[in-house]
Every structure is written in structure tokens, then in C-alpha cells.
Amino acid sequence: MEFRQLEYFIAVVETGSISAASRKVHVAQPALTRQMRLLEEDVGTRLLDRHARGIRLTVAGRALYGEATRMLDERADLKTRLLALGSGQTGKLSLGVTVTHLWVPEVARLMGGYRRRYPHVALDVFPLLSGPQLEKLQQGGIDVGIIYHDDHAPSGIKAHLLQRDHLILAVPTTSSWAQLPPTNLAELAGVEFVWGYRSISPVYHDRVVAHFSRLNFEPHVVQYGADNITILSMVAAGLGVAIVPAASRSHPMPGIHFIELDELTTCDMPLWLAWRIGNITPVLDNFIQMAVDIFE
Structure with missing residues (x-):
């Protein structure tokens, strides 16, 4: 039993005759008649009673019609789902x-x-x-x-x-740095910094430290935060200043003033x-x- 034969069978049932079904499915009438006989041989029983005005379903034919319709619908649904999965839909x-x-x-x-x-x-x-x-x-x-x-x-x-990306300095809006920003890292010597733990992002941490080492700058760290958002919230609270990725400016963070420094811009992130x-x-x-x- 093939899906193609079931499609032909459904067409015969729904059009009421072999001749009408042959026109619908674009298959020659003798070939369609042969497929119906092969289908009956495969299932082992007669499915169609032929008469002068068309065909009439047997009991087995009525049962197959219902099952064939369901099977073809399920096949179409499966093909649609597989196509969606295969194309990332x-x-x-x-x-x-x-x-x-x-x-x-x-x-x-x-x-x-x-x-x-x-x-x-x-x-x-x-x-x-x-x-x-x-x-x-x-x-x-x-x-x-x-x-x-x-x-x-x-x-x-x-x-x-x-x-x-690059780095940027974050200071509280209440800090004097917000009105009179520093021009280089040397001016931040001794200033209290909020920093991140190395363990949470070793590559990022080491890249920043290596950049500061080349500039002979070491921040005076007094507080640590678990991530940049936490660090910035601590800066806003006045616990110190921080150096963070410039992308941090995209986060709506009241109480923070960001300052660009040439020495931070050159740190490629x-x-x-x-x-x-x-x-x-x-x-x-x-x-x-x-x-x-x-x-x-």
C-alpha cells in the first residue's frame, strides 16, 4: 500500500468514478484502474463495487477511506513540521x-x-x-x-x-570628576576603585590588567562587585569609581557619569x-x- 495509491483511492471516492478521478489526478484511466486493483490485492479485499453510473464503496472501502484521509493529513502535517525544523522555523x-x-x-x-x-x-x-x-x-x-x-x-x-569595544571611566554624578574630569589615568592614582573578581571573567580581567600594566597604572581597589551592573550600582552609591566596558553606557543607570579617556579607549575589548x-x-x-x- 503506497501513499500514491491512497491519494488515487480518495480521488475515486470523492469524484464518484474512475473516469472523473483520472481527470482530477491527471492519470490515464486504465492506469488508475490498475492501481485500484493493485490496492485491493494488497489489502486482500474488494474496496469498490463498480456499476454503470460509477462506483460504490464496500464496507472495507468506507473504513479505508476514513483511515486514508487521516493518514494523508498526518503525513502532510509531519512534512510541514519536519520542514519547519529543518529550516530553523x-x-x-x-x-x-x-x-x-x-x-x-x-x-x-x-x-x-x-x-x-x-x-x-x-x-x-x-x-x-x-x-x-x-x-x-x-x-x-x-x-x-x-x-x-x-x-x-x-x-x-x-x-x-x-x-x-573599549573601556570607560564611571564616576558618581556627585563626584568632582563629573564636573572636572581627569585627562589621564595618572590623576586617578590613590582614588578608591570598585572592581570585579577575576574568577567571574578571567579573560576580561587579565586583558584589562595587562593594559594597565603597560601604562604603569594600578587601581586602588577597595570594593568588589559580582558583575558590571553591580559595580555600577556601587559607584552610583558613592563607594568609588570604576572602569567598565563602554557598552555599559547603554544600561539606564541613574547616578553615573561616564568619562572617556584616551588611555582607556586604546584598550581593545x-x-x-x-x-x-x-x-x-x-x-x-x-x-x-x-x-x-x-x-x-
Whole structure:
């Protein structure tokens, strides 16, 4: 029993005759008659009673008509679902985003645009720093991440450069620095800094420290925060100043004044889209392509 034979059988039943069905399915009448006989031989019983004015279904024919209609509908539904999965129209995608970048316009456009284009893909977003993201990527906990990293992706990870960020000074709006900003890092010697723990993002931390070492600058750290948003909230509370990625300006943070310094602008902070090698799916491939288009 073939799906093609079932389609012919349904056409015969619904048109009421072999001749009318042959015109509907564009198959010669003798060939269609032969297919109906083969179908009856396959099921082992007569399905159609032929008479001068057409055909009449037997009891077995009526049962097959109902089942054939259901089977063809299920086949069409399965083909549609498989096509959607194969083209990335449905499925699930888990995305990690550094906390700093949740409000960056390009990231917002990426998440919103992906949701609008692929409304049947479940998009789970996890605000994670770069270190935890890399761990989850390598362990399969997330599918793709937006992370700070150096120019060499770690083992098992493939990455695409999205943009190059730099560092910026954040001070409380109540600070004298907000009205009379420093012109270089040397003026910040001895100033109390809020800093981040190395363990939460080793690559980011080491890149910043290496840059300061080249400038012979060492911040006087008095407070630590778990991520950039926490650090900025501590700055706003007057606990010190901080040096953070320039993308932090995208976050609506009252009480903070940002200052550009040439020595901070020269610290290249590359932002990457990263995913696990061998884990490409249609859903992920669509996301990667959209990210590349938006960040170009």
C-alpha cells in the first residue's frame, strides 16, 4: 500500500468514478484502474463495487477511506513540521548574554528581530558573564553566547567577531570628576576603585590588567562587585569609581557619569558571538546569520 495509491483511492471516492478521478489526478484511466486493483490485492479485499453510473464503496472501502484521509493529513502535517525544523522555523535556542550587553541596541535588535522572524522558536536568554558562558557552551548548557574574549577562541569553541569595544571611566554624578574630569589615568592614582573578581571573567580581567600594566597604572581597589551592573550600582552609591566596558553606557543607570579617556579607549575589548563546534542546527545557523547582518 503506497501513499500514491491512497491519494488515487480518495480521488475515486470523492469524484464518484474512475473516469472523473483520472481527470482530477491527471492519470490515464486504465492506469488508475490498475492501481485500484493493485490496492485491493494488497489489502486482500474488494474496496469498490463498480456499476454503470460509477462506483460504490464496500464496507472495507468506507473504513479505508476514513483511515486514508487521516493518514494523508498526518503525513502532510509531519512534512510541514519536519520542514519547519529543518529550516530553523521551529525549535529552541538558548542564548547567553553578558550582563553589560542586555541593553546594547544591536543586541536588543538581534533578540527582537529573531523573535519576530522566527516566532515559533523558543528563545531562552541567560544573563551571564563571559567566564560562566564559556563553561556552559563547552558543557552544552547554552547554544550560543555573546562574550568578551581575546582573539583566540578556546578549544571546542567557534567564534565570530561582532564588534570592538573599549573601556570607560564611571564616576558618581556627585563626584568632582563629573564636573572636572581627569585627562589621564595618572590623576586617578590613590582614588578608591570598585572592581570585579577575576574568577567571574578571567579573560576580561587579565586583558584589562595587562593594559594597565603597560601604562604603569594600578587601581586602588577597595570594593568588589559580582558583575558590571553591580559595580555600577556601587559607584552610583558613592563607594568609588570604576572602569567598565563602554557598552555599559547603554544600561539606564541613574547616578553615573561616564568619562572617556584616551588611555582607556586604546584598550581593545573584542565582543564575540561564540558557539560549540559541531553543534550547528538550523535554528542556531539562522541566529548566527542574523547576528552577523546586524553587527556588520
